[in-house]
Every structure is written in structure tokens, then in C-alpha cells.
Amino acid sequence: MLYLNEHDIKEAVSLDEIMDAIEKAFHIYEKDAFFMPDRIHIDKDQNTLLYMPCFSESIFGTKILTLFPDNPKKNEPVTNGLMLLNDRETGKPVCMINGASITAYRTGAVGGVGIRYTSPQNVKNLGVIGTGVQGFYQTLYACKARNFEKVTVFDAYSQKLPEFVLRLQKELPNVEIIAGDSSEEVVKNSDVIITATPSTEPVIPNDKELLKGKHFIAIGSYKPTMHEYPQAIFEIIENLYIDTEFATEESGDIITPLEEGWIKEAQIKPFIDLVNGKKLEEETTLFKSVGMGLFDVVVSELIYTKAKEKGLGQVINL
Amino acid sequence: MLYLNEHDIKEAVSLDEIMDAIEKAFHIYEKDAFFMPDRIHIDKDQNTLLYMPCFSESIFGTKILTLFPDNPKKNEPVTNGLMLLNDRETGKPVCMINGASITAYRTGAVGGVGIRYTSPQNVKNLGVIGTGVQGFYQTLYACKARNFEKVTVFDAYSQKLPEFVLRLQKELPNVEIIAGDSSEEVVKNSDVIITATPSTEPVIPNDKELLKGKHFIAIGSYKPTMHEYPQAIFEIIENLYIDTEFATEESGDIITPLEEGWIKEAQIKPFIDLVNGKKLEEETTLFKSVGMGLFDVVVSELIYTKAKEKGLGQVINL
The missing domain is CATH 3.40.50.720 (NAD(P)-binding Rossmann-like Domain)
Structure with a gap:
């Protein structure tokens, strides 16, 4: 399995490529060529644990985020987490990406595509x-x-x-x-x-x-x-x-x-x-x-593919 | 974050220690000192994606498993996945453990404790x-x-x-x-x-x-x-x-x-x-x-703590 942090994302892909991936995700959304269960919120005290699963035709994955609103008082970001990608044929974990970074990159890209059109x-x-x-x-x-x-x-x-x-x-x-x-x-x-x-x-x-x-x-x-x-x-x-x-x-x-x-x-x-x-x-x-989770999965798959090609990230011995 | 595979589990703890952790989990269960939402099944074709969340007083986590019944035909195990542990105060990911291994070790230990009593x-x-x-x-x-x-x-x-x-x-x-x-x-x-x-x-x-x-x-x-x-x-x-x-x-x-x-x-x-x-x-x-997920979280916390003490596992640069 490959682990990719924000530095790896930056090395793997350009912002334009991520915007193109978001456009691809819009097409997958339109063709209904995906399966995206409702996101799952688990609330504990004032904190939230969030699972965002999504299956495309070539891969599937879950973004797991924690939202701890008191974190800034501890000098920590509110949002932490991981994006997990699994092999579509066997279910095996193939890649994890920093969850806060993937959220930042894909959400920024959606805004960018909004401006494009x-x-x-x-x-x-x-x-x-x-x-x-x-x-x-x-x-x-x-x-x-x-x-x-x-x-x-x-x-x-x-x-x-x-x-x-x-x-x-x-x-x-x-x-x-x-x-x-x-x-x-x-x-x-x-x-x-x-x-x-x-x-x-x-x-x-x-x-x-x-x-x-x-x-x-x-x-x-x-x-x-x-x-x-x-x-x-x-x-x-x-x-x-x-x-x-x-x-x-x-x-x-x-x-x-x-x-x-x-x-x-x-x-x-x-x-x-x-x-x-x-x-x-x-x-x-x-x-x-x-x-939506489909944006995460499509963008993550692109980053994973490019990172593999370029030999980036940390290889984890499962 | 630390990643621990089956080899690390073996080095970190003894089977007796895992059985003791299961007994501890039974006491936490009895005292109701935990929060364990229902496990979440996502079914896609004949395959299942499973989330098992649980919060104890000192840590929380999710076991994420995939069950692909056709995997043996491809020479792959049916069950794959990861156990994710998060910091109780900030939500930050602190450890991941091979999900099939943690399942094997904790389930075996529950049987062992059954025999003990x-x-x-x-x-x-x-x-x-x-x-x-x-x-x-x-x-x-x-x-x-x-x-x-x-x-x-x-x-x-x-x-x-x-x-x-x-x-x-x-x-x-x-x-x-x-x-x-x-x-x-x-x-x-x-x-x-x-x-x-x-x-x-x-x-x-x-x-x-x-x-x-x-x-x-x-x-x-x-x-x-x-x-x-x-x-x-x-x-x-x-x-x-x-x-x-x-x-x-x-x-x-x-x-x-x-x-x-x-x-x-x-x-x-x-x-x-x-x-x-x-x-x-x-x-x-x-x-x-x-x-139940409580067994996974309590056993995983023990393994994580012992692995840190012994300097085991792979450090992941989030």
C-alpha cells in the first residue's frame, strides 16, 4: 500500500490535472456510473466522525474524517483524517492519502471548475x-x-x-x-x-x-x-x-x-x-x-496513479 | 502515525497479554464505559464493505474490512482491511494495524478467554x-x-x-x-x-x-x-x-x-x-x-502502546 501526504500530492499532480479530474467526476455523476451510499456521521460529545464511501467503476474508497471543533484551542486543525482507496476486484487497500489535504485539493478544484464554466x-x-x-x-x-x-x-x-x-x-x-x-x-x-x-x-x-x-x-x-x-x-x-x-x-x-x-x-x-x-x-x-465522495475517489485515483508512475509516497508493508 | 503489520503484532505482545486485554474489554463492556455505534455494512454486488466504530474512554477507532467472497478464486483472502486508531482528544490518526490480523488475534483471544473461564x-x-x-x-x-x-x-x-x-x-x-x-x-x-x-x-x-x-x-x-x-x-x-x-x-x-x-x-x-x-x-x-468493535479497540490500543514502547512498526509521515 502507498501512503501519500500533501507534499506527495503536490509532486504528483498539477492543479489543472485535478480540475480535469473533477470534470471527469461530473461526467461519471451524470452517467450514474458510480455507487455512493449516504455519508455516515457519528456524533460523540461535540465531535464528529465521518465516513464518506464511494465506488466508481475502477476503484472504491472511503474518506474518514474527524471534526473536533475545539481543536484550534489546542493548536490543531478541526479536520483530520485519511482517504482510503481499495482495489475494485479484491477489496485490498492500495493507497491512503492525507484526508485533510485531499479535501482541500478537491474542494478547491471544484471551485476552479466552477470558474472555468x-x-x-x-x-x-x-x-x-x-x-x-x-x-x-x-x-x-x-x-x-x-x-x-x-x-x-x-x-x-x-x-x-x-x-x-x-x-x-x-x-x-x-x-x-x-x-x-x-x-x-x-x-x-x-x-x-x-x-x-x-x-x-x-x-x-x-x-x-x-x-x-x-x-x-x-x-x-x-x-x-x-x-x-x-x-x-x-x-x-x-x-x-x-x-x-x-x-x-x-x-x-x-x-x-x-x-x-x-x-x-x-x-x-x-x-x-x-x-x-x-x-x-x-x-x-x-x-x-x-x-461529494465521488470527487474524493476520482481525484484520489488520479493522484495515486500519478504517484505510482513517479515513484512518490511511502510504501507500507501491510 | 504508526503502521503495524502482523509481524509487529507478534513482536509487540504475547497471546496472554491479548487475552488479558479481552478481559479488560469485558469489564469496560460491563461498566458501559464505551460508545459503540452499530456496525455499518455497505453491500455492493456480492461484496461487503464494513465499518466497525468504537469509542473507549482513552481512544477511539474504526475497523474497516472488505469481504470479497470470490477472492479465494484469485488466491486472495476473503477479508482485507485496516484498523484505524484516533487520538481521543483531537481525533488525529495515531495508528493503523492490519485489519485481517487484528481480527484474527482478537477473535482467537476471545475463544481463549472463553476456555479460561x-x-x-x-x-x-x-x-x-x-x-x-x-x-x-x-x-x-x-x-x-x-x-x-x-x-x-x-x-x-x-x-x-x-x-x-x-x-x-x-x-x-x-x-x-x-x-x-x-x-x-x-x-x-x-x-x-x-x-x-x-x-x-x-x-x-x-x-x-x-x-x-x-x-x-x-x-x-x-x-x-x-x-x-x-x-x-x-x-x-x-x-x-x-x-x-x-x-x-x-x-x-x-x-x-x-x-x-x-x-x-x-x-x-x-x-x-x-x-x-x-x-x-x-x-x-x-x-x-x-x-464486537470494543474488542478491536481495546486490543489495538494495547498493541499500539507496546509497539511504541518497543520502537516497532513503520512511522508514517502524515
Whole structure:
């Protein structure tokens, strides 16, 4: 069995290759050529143990994550875990990948693919709200998907904005990275805006004029109680593009707009339509992702295959 | 994180230490000082992916097993997998152990503890029915629990009986290992009889006189359709000792006797009573084990702790 950490992932594949793998996963999803049981949550005290199983035609696997909300007090990340890949014919474990890293890479790539298909080629200004792990990776992929010249970042709850700007600047030396003073400033400055926060209240101003003509990538809300977007956005978009059908049951950014009548069910469209070539002629766009185990399995298989070819990772003697 | 394979397990702990850990697990079970969600089965085609989570007060973990019944045709074992241990305070993965090995070692140890508490000190003859992985490990532990001089083994469905005898003889040079011609011969020759088969029909003769005064360790039946024991045994035992409450819902060797009225519910007793010192004055005994995730977690924690002390295993750079 092979073990791959974040360093190995970086050596094995490019961000563009991971985005291509996400597109492949969208096609597998559309063809229904997979088997993905519901994710399994085990709650113990305030902590969660999560299993995300998925079978594709060539491999299967489980992402096992732990979510310990008190970890930051101990200087540890909230999320830890492992992605396990098994041989499709025998069930034998073939590869394990750092679970937090695979989550960061595949979620960032979904956002990047969202930009590939919802924003014009010539966009120059990116806005990022949320300076956590996802804010970082989303920005890296966005800058692969389009030639952004300037990135404005903001987080209402982070004291670490200057540090975040420095980290991004190091990774993206040819892009101007600046810290915004408000989410309003971020939206005003940007053509494409990524939100990656665990917020329960909108992080985008409720102002139609401000939001018009922009392209939004919504990553944060993965629970019914979480909301990143205000009423105004839903009143100016033609369609809400979603990555998976069950997003409509998981995200507060879909559940609440439907309940409140800000948007109709018929306006909720599968993102795969755009990947398949549907021409987007909408002035303002919103792509909402909640993610799924299929993304993990398809991206992990690519990383595993490339790592084997390149002789990367640590061989474990089972 | 540490990875431990079967070789590391052997170096880290003795069979007696693993049996002691099983006794410790019985005490944790009795005190209810654990949290063990139901095991999760994912069925895909004829194959199964199994998650067995369990939290003790000091650690938690998941045994992830795959059961691929066609594997023997490909010269691969049916069962593969990994035992994952996580830090109780942060959720971080701390250790992985070969899942088939941990299953073999802990299940063998449960049988051994069964013998410790149900059979007299002076028993000399052991019988083993079933020559699979469990037949092998059950025998090793039995010969630690008591000073058996002779072991008679039999398997109605195995062409590999001579090979099995040789493998056991190598591990137990001071014990006479012989191949029996029938299960009747095994029972006749033996004071203690272990059954470790996946049989759906009894593998023990339906003959009260033959069975009287013997001590049976029932390992095989873990599904309602599986039966190793005939009516006769239930008519001559005073009590049926079980390792876990839910055994009454899982094993055909408990479900069928209750349904058929061969035994009354009041006769089904927790094995922990014996570990706690209840004096056993019964002529014929039957101990039925179905196993549980708590055994895996407690035994794995011991192995992990001892392996760390001894500097064993492979360090994985997460």
C-alpha cells in the first residue's frame, strides 16, 4: 500500500490535472456510473466522525474524517483524517492519502471548475471571502482557471488577514494580493467572488446593484443552518447551478431561498449542463457546491496513479 | 502515525497479554464505559464493505474490512482491511494495524478467554472443527489458556487438512496435532471443542450422550442463517454464555434454539459473570461469541502502546 501526504500530492499532480479530474467526476455523476451510499456521521460529545464511501467503476474508497471543533484551542486543525482507496476486484487497500489535504485539493478544484464554466475568459479581479483552508486553496485554483491580476481578500472574523495575504502572495508572486476592509469592498473590486466561510448569516451585502454582473462561487454552506448569500442575489440570477442533486437538501443557501420563495425550483440547474457545453448567457451567476465522495475517489485515483508512475509516497508493508 | 503489520503484532505482545486485554474489554463492556455505534455494512454486488466504530474512554477507532467472497478464486483472502486508531482528544490518526490480523488475534483471544473461564484446569484434549484462519488462531490461544497435550482437528469441507496440521505442529511443537476423520471423532477425543466454521448446518453430532461433560467454544455463527450446533447441546446445558447482548440478534446458534424452544431466554447469561468470579459448576458448557468493535479497540490500543514502547512498526509521515 502507498501512503501519500500533501507534499506527495503536490509532486504528483498539477492543479489543472485535478480540475480535469473533477470534470471527469461530473461526467461519471451524470452517467450514474458510480455507487455512493449516504455519508455516515457519528456524533460523540461535540465531535464528529465521518465516513464518506464511494465506488466508481475502477476503484472504491472511503474518506474518514474527524471534526473536533475545539481543536484550534489546542493548536490543531478541526479536520483530520485519511482517504482510503481499495482495489475494485479484491477489496485490498492500495493507497491512503492525507484526508485533510485531499479535501482541500478537491474542494478547491471544484471551485476552479466552477470558474472555468461560469465566468468570462477576460476577468481580471478576484474576491475571496473567508481566509480559512478553503479560502487559500480556492484562490490557487481560481488563479489557474483565469488570469486574475488582483485578488482582494476579506474575513470578518479573522485576525490573521495580513498573514493570509502573505501566504497567498508567496504562492502567487505575479498576482497582486490585497486585504479588503469589508465584503462590500471585495464585491465592488471583483468580477468573480468566492465565499468559503462557515457563516450562518450572509457574508455578501444584500444589494442588487452591487451584485449585478458578478460571478459567485459558493463553497461554505454545507448545512441547512449555514448561509453565505442574501436575498438580493437570488432575485437577480436566472439560474442557480449546483454540483449535486442532494445539495438542495444540505445547504442553507438553497433550502432557505426555496422556502422563502426567493427562487423557484425550476431555476435550480445541474452544473454538468455547463460542462457539457450549454452556453451561459447570464449576466450574474451563482454556482453552489456542497461536494461529494465521488470527487474524493476520482481525484484520489488520479493522484495515486500519478504517484505510482513517479515513484512518490511511502510504501507500507501491510 | 504508526503502521503495524502482523509481524509487529507478534513482536509487540504475547497471546496472554491479548487475552488479558479481552478481559479488560469485558469489564469496560460491563461498566458501559464505551460508545459503540452499530456496525455499518455497505453491500455492493456480492461484496461487503464494513465499518466497525468504537469509542473507549482513552481512544477511539474504526475497523474497516472488505469481504470479497470470490477472492479465494484469485488466491486472495476473503477479508482485507485496516484498523484505524484516533487520538481521543483531537481525533488525529495515531495508528493503523492490519485489519485481517487484528481480527484474527482478537477473535482467537476471545475463544481463549472463553476456555479460561469455562473449562477445568486439567483438560488435556482439544478438538477444533474448522481449519480456516480462525481455526488456526483459536488453537494457538487455547494452548496458552490450558496445557493441552493433544489437538484433534477436522473440517468437512477442506482439502487442506494435512497442511493445516503441519502449520499448527510448527507453531506448537510440544503438542500432538492429529487430523480427525469426522466431527464425531473430534468430540469423542476432546474435553474442549472449538467450532470455527461458516456452516449453515450443525457441525457437531446431535447426540446428547456424546456431548455430555464437554466444553464448547462457538465462534463461527455470526449471522441468523449460520448454525454450528444441534438441538442436543441445548437440551443438556444449564446456561448459554454469550459475549455481548446483541449476540441474541446476530447468531443462528442463539436465534434458532430460542425460536424452537430448545432453550429459554432466562438460560442465556452474560459471560462477564464468569470473568467476575461466578463459580461454574456445570457439567457441559457452551460459550458463544459474535465479537464486537470494543474488542478491536481495546486490543489495538494495547498493541499500539507496546509497539511504541518497543520502537516497532513503520512511522508514517502524515
